[in-house]
Amino acid sequence: MTSAQFFHEQLERSQATMSKLHDFPITICGAGALGANLCETLARTGFAKLKVIDRDRIEERNLSTQPYFRTDIGAQKAKIVANNLYRALATKVDGRTEELTINNVGKLLADSKLVIDVFDNSKSRQIVKEFCQ
Numbered sequence: 001m002t003s004a005q006f007f008h009e010q011l012e013r014s015q016a017t018m019s020k021l022h023d024f025p026i027t028i029c030g031a032g033a034l035g036a037n038l039c040e041t042l043a044r045t046g047f048a049k050l051k052v053i054d055r056d057r058i059e060e061r062n063l064s065t066q067p068y069f070r071t072d073i074g075a076q077k078a079k080i081v082a083n084n085l086y087r088a089l090a091t092k093v094d095g096r097t098e099e100l101t102i103n104n105v106g107k108l109l110a111d112s113k114l115v116i117d118v119f120d121n122s123k124s125r126q127i128v129k130e131f132c133q
Contacts, residue, residue, distance in 0.1 A: 030118035031077035
């Protein structure tokens with residue numbers, strides 16, 4: 001975190017605590033309604049080592065429940081989340097657009113200290129669960 005950045009949380013938390021948040025690696029599996037909003041909340045709280053994984057593209061039906069805009073329709077959810085958070089906070093989110101599979105789960109999740117699964121399909125959720133146990 002640069003000295004120019006200021007988070008509301010700094011009023012209540014020490015610089016040491018803010019540094020721990022900044023450097024704590026989290027992966028959010030899914031960039032739909034829960035995942036996209038969670039990623040934004042974590043970034044605004046001071047977490048800066050964020051990765052979001054979602055292979056889906058934004059559809060018009062997503063606009064009523066997810067933090068996307070009409071101009072985002074057709075774009076990949078993970079990339080839009082990453083772009084929006086960089087534009088708003090200069091937080092570099094690692095937006096991964098590949099499908100999480102048994103073959104790449106180790107590569108995608110290995111560096112995370114916390115994995116949050118908000119995928120909307122049972123196959124991916126099972127892969128995450130088995131890897132994290």
